[in-house]
Amino acid sequence: MKKLNFTLLFLLGLIFITGSFLVNLYFVFRYNEVIIKEASRAFFQEIMITREWNASMGGIYVPVTDHVTPNEYLDDPKRDITATDGLKLTKINPAFMTRQMAEIARIKDGVQYHITSLNPIRPANKPDPWERNALLSFETGNRECFEMVKQDSLKVFRYMAPVFVDRSCLNCHAKQGYKIGQIRGGISVTMKSEGYFTAVHNQILIIAILFLFLLIAGSAALLFFKNMMQKQFQVIIQQNEELQKNIHTKDTLFSLVSHDLKSPLSGALGLGEVIQTEGDSMSKEELINISRMILKSTRQTYQLSEQLVTWYSTQKGIGEFDPETLVLKTLVESCIELLQVRSKEKEISIQNLIPGDLAIEADKNMTEAILRNLIGNSLKFTPKGGHISISARLSEEHEVLEICVEDDGIGMPAKTVHALMTFDFQTPALGTENEKGTGIGLTLCKEFIKRHHGTFRIESDEGKGSKFIFTLPLTKKPR
Numbered sequence: 001m002k003k004l005n006f007t008l009l010f011l012l013g014l015i016f017i018t019g020s021f022l023v024n025l026y027f028v029f030r031y032n033e034v035i036i037k038e039a040s041r042a043f044f045q046e047i048m049i050t051r052e053w054n055a056s057m058g059g060i061y062v063p064v065t066d067h068v069t070p071n072e073y074l075d076d077p078k079r080d081i082t083a084t085d086g087l088k089l090t091k092i093n094p095a096f097m098t099r100q101m102a103e104i105a106r107i108k109d110g111v112q113y114h115i116t117s118l119n120p121i122r123p124a125n126k127p128d129p130w131e132r133n134a135l136l137s138f139e140t141g142n143r144e145c146f147e148m149v150k151q152d153s154l155k156v157f158r159y160m161a162p163v164f165v166d167r168s169c170l171n172c173h174a175k176q177g178y179k180i181g182q183i184r185g186g187i188s189v190t191m192k193s194e195g196y197f198t199a200v201h202n203q204i205l206i207i208a209i210l211f212l213f214l215l216i217a218g219s220a221a222l223l224f225f226k227n228m229m230q231k232q233f234q235v236i237i238q239q240n241e242e243l244q245k246n247i248h249t250k251d252t253l254f255s256l257v258s259h260d261l262k263s264p265l266s267g268a269l270g271l272g273e274v275i276q277t278e279g280d281s282m283s284k285e286e287l288i289n290i291s292r293m294i295l296k297s298t299r300q301t302y303q304l305s306e307q308l309v310t311w312y313s314t315q316k317g318i319g320e321f322d323p324e325t326l327v328l329k330t331l332v333e334s335c336i337e338l339l340q341v342r343s344k345e346k347e348i349s350i351q352n353l354i355p356g357d358l359a360i361e362a363d364k365n366m367t368e369a370i371l372r373n374l375i376g377n378s379l380k381f382t383p384k385g386g387h388i389s390i391s392a393r394l395s396e397e398h399e400v401l402e403i404c405v406e407d408d409g410i411g412m413p414a415k416t417v418h419a420l421m422t423f424d425f426q427t428p429a430l431g432t433e434n435e436k437g438t439g440i441g442l443t444l445c446k447e448f449i450k451r452h453h454g455t456f457r458i459e460s461d462e463g464k465g466s467k468f469i470f471t472l473p474l475t476k477k478p479r
């Protein structure tokens with residue numbers, strides 16, 4: 001399985017998210033600018049409509065007051081007239097009206113506009129530098145200027161478009177030589193930027209929160225995914241390891257067993273052949289002797305094959321675990337009986353020191369196999385005339401029974417004990433002189449004890465004997 005590169009995935013995601021965030025930022029600025037531009041345009045159009053209306057009337061008359069005095073630049077013989085009731089009236093041309101409206105707008109909503117020209121009749125109408133540039137650009141065909149500029153340390157949006165001469169303008173502007181369609185000047189609209197910046201800030205804040213959330217959620221999802229993948233990966237590795245171990249175990253087992261099965265069998269075969277060819281000339285005593293040897297080899301082979309079958313079934317999970325209440329003393333008794341022939345042969349006494357009232361909660365077949373294996377083992381490593389005893393005592397917590405199979409045999413060095421305890425078919429043959437067999441017996445014992453959640457240990461003194469101690473659960477049922 002190819003491993004996914006999560007760092008790369010994360011980086012790609014990060015680049016994508018940051019990228020789209022920046023694109024979003026750009027559009028926030030653009031969008032808000034467009035709004036301001038549209039608002040400026042609308043302002044401009046409205047002024048133009050009012051102006052057009054005024055111009056189409058050839059100017060309009062209003063009463064003269066403190067604020068509205070006759071326009072000194074308006075060169076018109078009918079500029080000032082008197083109504084029949086004596087009220088003084090003066091003509092207001094579009095530019096004058098624009099100036100007066102601009103004054104009101106400035107006070108009311110902070111929008112400023114200015115009517116100007118590169119060639120002003122009224123000197124105060126002359127353009128500022130920004131307006132001048134805009135007007136010059138109109139002369140070369142440009143029809144609109146929009147820009148954010150700094151004005152008195154404040155940022156403002158400035159908009160400007162040209163005003164063209166039409167028939168209605170000629171009444172007053174023909175004298176200056178203007179013709180229809182020419183640019184007379186322009187009107188600039190100046191808007192404050194506060195509203196714009198608050199809008200932009202708020203929108204950016206929302207987008208930033210959104211993207212941060214996206215980033216966190218994305219990272220979390222990625223991490224979760226990564227963890228999941230890793231776990232699955234781990235499981236596969238573990239399964240693979242187990243499989244390898246299994247194969248190795250079977251391989252080792254096969255080579256060990258083929259050796260251990262072969263030698264006693266070939267011994268028995270050889271002896272059988274001797275009887276076949278020379279049986280006639282043998283004495284009864286000789287025949288009995290040979291048959292005893294054949295029996296010994298066959299028994300050894302049988303025992304090994306029995307152990308093999310049991311071990312295999314535990315590995316396969318065939319061996320059923322079925323605990324029941326068992327009287328330990330009787331179990332031990334029947335085991336000793338089974339091994340009687342061999343113990344008599346070696347003149348070894350086996351003592352059952354288990355008290356009659358001890359009951360355990362254990363699987364009968366497994367417990368028998370443990371006892372048979374351990375006692376059989378002691379028989380093998382105890383010289384003629386030795387002693388074996390089986391005893392039991394309650395553990396300190398009174399929860400389990402500690403059972404001890406003890407012999408005064410040859411014992412074994414610490415190294416061998418360690419090898420026996422760790423042997424699980426992974427470590428090949430034990431290699432010291434005392435061990436015969438494959439270790440299947442002990443492995444089986446360990447396996448069965450483990451099934452009972454028990455412990456197992458060996459105490460041994462070289463030359464003095466060994467103790468095999470294991471625990472089994474006490475019965476909980478009252479007897």
Ligand code: HEC
Nearest residue numbers: 055059073074093095096117120121122125169172184185
């Ligand atoms: C009733 C006369 C009258 C009419 C009609 C008129 N104007 Fe003017 N206009 C003036 C006067 C007088 C001024 C100069 C002083 C001022 O600011 O009032 C002026 C100023 C201007 C200015 C400002 C620059 C400057 O020269 O000071 C522009 C631009 C302008 N007019 C454009 C127009 C256009 C375009 C029309 C036609 C739609 C028009 N006017 C119609 C009388 C008129």
